[in-house]
Amino acid sequence: MKKVKQKDLSLPRPRDRGATERSILEAAKLVLAEEGFQSFGINAIARRAQCDKQLIYRYFAGLEGLVEASGIELASKLTHDLHQISAAHRPDSYGALMKVLLLGLLDLLRGDKIMQQTIAWELAAPSPLLSRLIAARSQALSTWMHHMRGDLTPPPGADAPAINAALIAAAQHLVLSASASGAFAGMMIKTEADWRRVRDTLATLVDGAYGTRPS
Amino acid sequence: MKKVKQKDLSLPRPRDRGATERSILEAAKLVLAEEGFQSFGINAIARRAQCDKQLIYRYFAGLEGLVEASGIELASKLTHDLHQISAAHRPDSYGALMKVLLLGLLDLLRGDKIMQQTIAWELAAPSPLLSRLIAARSQALSTWMHHMRGDLTPPPGADAPAINAALIAAAQHLVLSASASGAFAGMMIKTEADWRRVRDTLATLVDGAYGTRPS
């Protein structure tokens, strides 16, 4: 069965600029989440949105502007999600605080394909276009940490920023690798039980680094 | 100044199949290391090798075979480098052993653009073509760890495989991020001093996880 030329049965788009812009933004997110940053381009987004790519140029001044517009939305979503996490916890030590942050971030990242793709994108192809996205994200993250810290201070002698960076790096890499291949360094990361193991391990690392008792 | 059609001054390749194959393999490595996996394709490699892409099809049966041929070479190099590392150390505890392994792997990865690109590639675009490369690498790594372990055993109650996976994940992610943007989570990773800080941090995490005294 060869594919035969087929008349375009789709009706023309309703002439509603606002709706079109929204559908383009939605399509951009879908493409990034489901097809990866490698497929993230004008043509792919236009196909998803079922509109002409010309409209992307007109309404967003190209990919650049589209990414920027999406970026704002995503940053606000991130801060909201982070707030959600921190609302339910009252840690009583710096280590306990970091444990909450790290595991919360892990779960957040796990469910957010877009953020995963953004991180992978930045690792693979650093570009000025992305640096702003990344900056916005880490900005939201750091203000969140600062706001939540309260009067808790890290143990003296500990290089807390570096330790936290390494822990977050571990979490991010495990999520990305799990998403890509379902495993890392011989350890399967697929089932909920696997993820509990990961969480326990990260908690252990936090406890070890900050001298807290296991909770 | 428009670029003008220019006669090809290059002499034809010497008719030496072995040399041609070597130069193609070399070109493949260069493209991957310097231009990234996104540019890793038949045309780019042929350009680098200054030969016709047809030869890649003839001698390696396409990209697939070329990757495979390179993969073998890289795996043997990895095992050699790992041996190099372990030769000079006689750790007296499991924690000390892991510290050596982790920091050795960090430095190894730091100087190996090809391995960095391979890892990023796998994170971004999982494909059966790459899974074999990855499998070969983790195989070499695990046999190395097994061979080097000796009679040292992890502390009871510790989930050593998971802890090691998390630590390696942290190291890999920090290297990739440093290579891509020179920073991670607000921490600069550029100078040698920065890298010493990273090493110290990873060592601290190992000590904390395995209850060893800081060395």
Add this chain to the structure above:
DNA sequence: CATACATATCACCGGCTGGTGACAAATAGG
């Protein structure tokens, strides 16, 4: 109604990609 504008679509361009068949030239074997 007629005109002007906003919206959407189409057709095309140059450039790059992977892939292939035809051809030229050097070499080896009889």
Add this chain to the structure above:
DNA sequence: CCTATTTGTCACCAGCCGGTGATATGTATG
């Protein structure tokens, strides 16, 4: 010397990409 094989080059294909100018069509305004 003539031939067959190997080695290398070239020309071309279809397909996708980003980007743009021209065009149709709906909608609001005078």
